[in-house]
Amino acid sequence: MILGFIVGIIVISLGGGGGAIYLGLLASVFKIAPISAAATSLVTSLPSVMIGSWGYYRQKKINFRLGNQMLFSAVPAVVLGALLAPYIPATIYRWVLGLILVVLGLRIVLQKNGQSAPKKHTLLIASMYGVLSGLMVGIAGMSGGGPVLAGLLILGLDTFQAVATSSYVLVGLSVIGAAMHISGGQVDWQLGLPLMIGAAAGALVAPLLVKRISMSSHSGNMKWVMAILLVLMGINTIR
Incomplete structure (x- = not known):
């Protein structure tokens, strides 16, 4: 429950669902089977993204x-x-996903301040990032937050709006992903429920924290933090 609270604050503050983090915790710390870890991670992240998204909606920061x-x-x-998923070799998937996350992180770092994608291609580019995120959810049981957040930043949203909109998108993805995995009966509820409760509590705090950071002189640093996390996630996925 304590781990869930900490992760809930971190991932909702950074516009993610936390699927990759929960997946790592469940597989490496609690030592449950990978297929069960994937299912449990999606179910665990669902309440927190819903609560976090509602908090951002009340602050009118979501770009619908x-x-x-x-x-x-x-x-x-x-x-x-x-x-x-059953037909894709795990090694190939890890390398493809890892390289994509690294490229997205570097793209954010290299993007000039104020630069965004051409407006006439905005919806098409948004769709491409949406497809990539959906594949992450369906194949690996991750939340898919990395491509969504990176795409929104590259499309020109400020950090606060990108985080808020990413949380909104992940609500829909988490609902579908969780429903598909629950139907398979692979969720470890003994670990999932305490993590879920802790994460939900953390998600209540996160939107208020992001609001305070966005009003401070450190708001520009959040973009760098997100980019670095994407690169680290990509490297860790490949390993």
């Missing part, structure tokens, strides 16, 4: 135009990813 475009593109990709 881009968020809905990503979500509508991601939903079919979740289903497709779940169907393809």
Whole structure:
């Protein structure tokens, strides 16, 4: 429960669902089977992304135009990813996913301040990031927050809006992903419920924390933190 609270604050503050972090905790710390860890991670992250998204909605920071475009593109990709998962070698998937996350992180770092994608291609680019995120959810049981957040930053949203919109998109993805995995009966509820309760409590705190940071002189540093985390996630996925 304590771990869930800490992770809930961190991932909702950074616009993620925390699927990759929960996946790592469940597989490496609690030593449960990978297929059960994937299912449990998605179910665990669902309440926290819902609570975090509601907090951002109340602050009117969600960009529904881009968020809905990503979500509508991601939903079919979740289903497709779940169907393809049994046929994709784990090694190939790890390398492809890891390299994508590293490239996205570097893209954020190298992007000039104020630069964004051409407006006429905005919805198309948003759809591409949505599809990539959906495949992450369907194939690996991750939350898919990395590509969503990176895409929103690259499309020109400020850090606060990107975090808020990412949380909104992940609500839809987590619902679908969790439903598919629950139906398979692979969720470890003994570990999942305490993590879920802790994460939900952390998600209540996160939007208020992000608001305070965005009003401070350190708001620009959040973009660098997100970029570095994406690169580290990518490297860790490949290992």
